[in-house]
Amino acid sequence: xxxxxxxxxxxxxxxxxxxKAHGKPLIYLDNGATTQKPLQxxxxxxxxxxxxxxxxxxxxxxxxxxxxxxxEAARETVRAFINARSREEIIFTAGxxxxxxxxxxxxxxxxxxxxxxxxISGMEHHANIVPWQxxxxxxxxxxxxxxxxxxxxxDLEAYRSLLSERTRIVAVTHVSNVLGxxxxxxxxxxxxxxxxxxxLVDGAQGIQHGLVDVTDIDCDFYVFSGHKVYGxxxxxxxxxxxxxxxxxxxxxxxxxxxxxxxxxxxxxxxxPFKFEAGTTNFTGAIGLGTALxxxxxxxxxxxxxxxxxxxxGATAGLSAIEGLRIYGTAPHKVSVIxxxxxxxHQYDAGMILDKMGIAVRTGTxxxxxxxxxxGITGNIRASMAFYNTEEEIEALVKGVxxxxxxFA
Amino acid sequence: xNINEIQDQIVEEFAQFGDWMERYExxxxxxxxxxxxxxxxxxxxxxxxxCQSKVWxxxxxxxGIITFSAESDALITRGIVALLVRVFxxxxxxxxxxxxxxFIEKIGLRENLSPTRxxxxxxxxxxxxxxxxxYKSKQ
Numbered sequence: 001x002x003x004x005x006x007x008x009x010x011x012x013x014x015x016x017x018x019x020k021a022h023g024k025p026l027i028y029l030d031n032g033a034t035t036q037k038p039l040q041x042x043x044x045x046x047x048x049x050x051x052x053x054x055x056x057x058x059x060x061x062x063x064x065x066x067x068x069x070x071x072e073a074a075r076e077t078v079r080a081f082i083n084a085r086s087r088e089e090i091i092f093t094a095g096x097x098x099x100x101x102x103x104x105x106x107x108x109x110x111x112x113x114x115x116x117x118x119x120i121s122g123m124e125h126h127a128n129i130v131p132w133q134x135x136x137x138x139x140x141x142x143x144x145x146x147x148x149x150x151x152x153x154x155d156l157e158a159y160r161s162l163l164s165e166r167t168r169i170v171a172v173t174h175v176s177n178v179l180g181x182x183x184x185x186x187x188x189x190x191x192x193x194x195x196x197x198x199x200l201v202d203g204a205q206g207i208q209h210g211l212v213d214v215t216d217i218d219c220d221f222y223v224f225s226g227h228k229v230y231g232x233x234x235x236x237x238x239x240x241x242x243x244x245x246x247x248x249x250x251x252x253x254x255x256x257x258x259x260x261x262x263x264x265x266x267x268x269x270x271x272p273f274k275f276e277a278g279t280t281n282f283t284g285a286i287g288l289g290t291a292l293x294x295x296x297x298x299x300x301x302x303x304x305x306x307x308x309x310x311x312x313g314a315t316a317g318l319s320a321i322e323g324l325r326i327y328g329t330a331p332h333k334v335s336v337i338x339x340x341x342x343x344x345h346q347y348d349a350g351m352i353l354d355k356m357g358i359a360v361r362t363g364t365x366x367x368x369x370x371x372x373x374x375g376i377t378g379n380i381r382a383s384m385a386f387y388n389t390e391e392e393i394e395a396l397v398k399g400v401x402x403x404x405x406x407f408a
Numbered sequence: 409x410n411i412n413e414i415q416d417q418i419v420e421e422f423a424q425f426g427d428w429m430e431r432y433e434x435x436x437x438x439x440x441x442x443x444x445x446x447x448x449x450x451x452x453x454x455x456x457x458x459c460q461s462k463v464w465x466x467x468x469x470x471x472g473i474i475t476f477s478a479e480s481d482a483l484i485t486r487g488i489v490a491l492l493v494r495v496f497x498x499x500x501x502x503x504x505x506x507x508x509x510x511f512i513e514k515i516g517l518r519e520n521l522s523p524t525r526x527x528x529x530x531x532x533x534x535x536x537x538x539x540x541x542x543y544k545s546k547q
Contacts, residue, residue: 348482350460378460407483
């Protein structure tokens with residue numbers, strides 16, 4: 001599978017990649033935290049504010065109609081991108097965190113009571129831990145955690161044994177933001193469904209690395225952020241099966257989510273509007289649609305293949321450094337590599353790499369329980385995107401070697 | 409030497425380095441030569457937790473003079489900790505409270521103290537002043 005554009009063409013689509021950091025060419029390997037935006041996304045945002053700004057679904061006037069059409073077109077783009085059955089199953093939110101909180105609240109209100117159980121995994125980002133803990137506190141429910149192996153593979157046998165008649169929902173990440181592991185979400189969903197338990201999949205690190213088909217996975221909820229998939233920040237998606245979303249109470253009240261309001265009784269609007277209270281981030285949604293179109297045009301499978309090549313290069317190069325440990329060696333990984341060179345503190349290494357123009361993430365990556373599992377206070381994470389090059393990976397490996405010399 | 413004389417001395421030491429690499433190597437050396445920290449004081453009470461690196465700060469107050477000992481789990485942070493101890497330790501509370509700290513900016517390490525870098529250093533400086541204020545009010 002070949003990318004539709006050459007690497008030079010791709011890089012020129014992302015103006016920020018020609019930045020100089022501390023006088024050196026920027027090597028951006030922090031794509032797991034946020035991705036850069038192509039000109040196509042940047043210019044559509046600007047164009048919207050210049051030519052097509054009005055509130056959506058409110059006016060009968062020309063501009064409102066035009067922007068409402070484009071907003072709904074973006075919803076259709078998202079639907080097609082994740083292969084959802086209908087556009088009413090696509091809710092725009094502020095991001096992954098907002099989507100998970102929405103479900104933890106609405107689902108919790110409707111279905112979770114004292115003594116009930118919620119199953120998550122040990123490799124979750126704080127965003128897929130804390131909202132469930134808060135729910136457990138409100139409802140006196142219990143959180144159950146699926147363990148994982150040293151390599152970073154979920155223990156499916158343990159998972160099966162955690163499911164019980166008290167389990168109300170399973171919430172697992174599609175891809176670990178630290179280990180890069182791609183979890184067998186289809187299998188996890190099938191197992192839960194055998195017992196009638198719905199599953200939320202956190203797609204924050206899954207959506208940008210190839211094909212995601214929510215119909216095939218058969219998950220009940222799939223959530224992700226726009227900014228991690230080359231779109232703007234402040235926009236995200238909550239996919240939910242219509243039959244479930246229809247059962248859930250709204251989590252925010254306000255304009256546009258209502259059908260009829262009197263001081264005695266308010267009735268709610270239909271999907272997806274029931275879950276989109278207030279003026280939505282319609283510019284963000286249209287920008288996200290543009291980003292998804294960009295990826296589709298480039299070739300999503302080709303993007304994934306390209307990233308696997310970069311991952312293999314980084315893994316080989318870093319593994320060759322004496323004393324360096326890699327966290328996450330699952331057979332099925334995305335282009336994320338976490339490591340620690342010898343006894344060097346991640347913050348020290350990150351600071352020196354930064355001075356070389358190399359942007360990596362250091363710390364716990366919002367996954368403190370995972371760090372505890374490995375008995376470390378944090379590590380260094382390089383996360384590659386299709387616009388990174390072999391030369392950049394070489395520079396990373398060289399940079400890490402230099403760091404090990406400096407702290408030897 | 410007063411606080412400003414020590415700050416000027418540090419600025420002079422760093423002026424001899426040509427590039428960032430040498431500055432950081434010097435910081436690493438300073439970090440390595442920081443006086444050992446009493447393990448018994450590695451308790452939550454003396455921990456200043458940053459997201460990126462941890463810093464411990466232990467004060468003692470005798471004959472009107474504050475002595476600080478400190479520690480960090482990251483070596484570069486430890487180097488900067490060593491500089492802060494050099495500036496603030498062995499001073500009266502009044503000197504610390506009234507100090508204007510400019511050496512960090514002048515040696516090009518300001519980014520290490522920005523509030524967005526949650527490495528515990530900014531919190532450590534604040535904590536040193538808070539201890540000084542507390543001891544001052546006891547005098």
